[in-house]
Amino acid sequence: MKKTLSLLAVLSILAGFSYGCASKEYVKQQIDPLVDRISKLEATTQSLKDCCGRADAAAERAEAAAKAAQEAAKKAQAAAEKSSKSFELLQKK
Secondary structure, eight states: OHHHHHHHHHHHHHHHHHHHSOOHHHHHHHHHHHHHHHHHHHHHHHHHHHHHHHHHHHHHHHHHHHHHHHHHHHHHHHHHHHHHHHHHHHHHO
């Protein structure tokens, strides 16, 4: 009776372990779709980072162009005022 009981206990423990463990093939089958999705997400993330980098560079160039335009406008304003004063002086003569 003891032998049968201990044999039954050992068999039940082995049966529990055999069903509780996943095979490598099962795990691979479950993980492969996730690996593909993660790879696609990484590629998308990288392209977004590249795009953001180009956008930041374009914004910096636009700011530099705006500053240059402001400086040119100031110079044009100063030249217009100088020209206006010269014209007034010529009119008085």
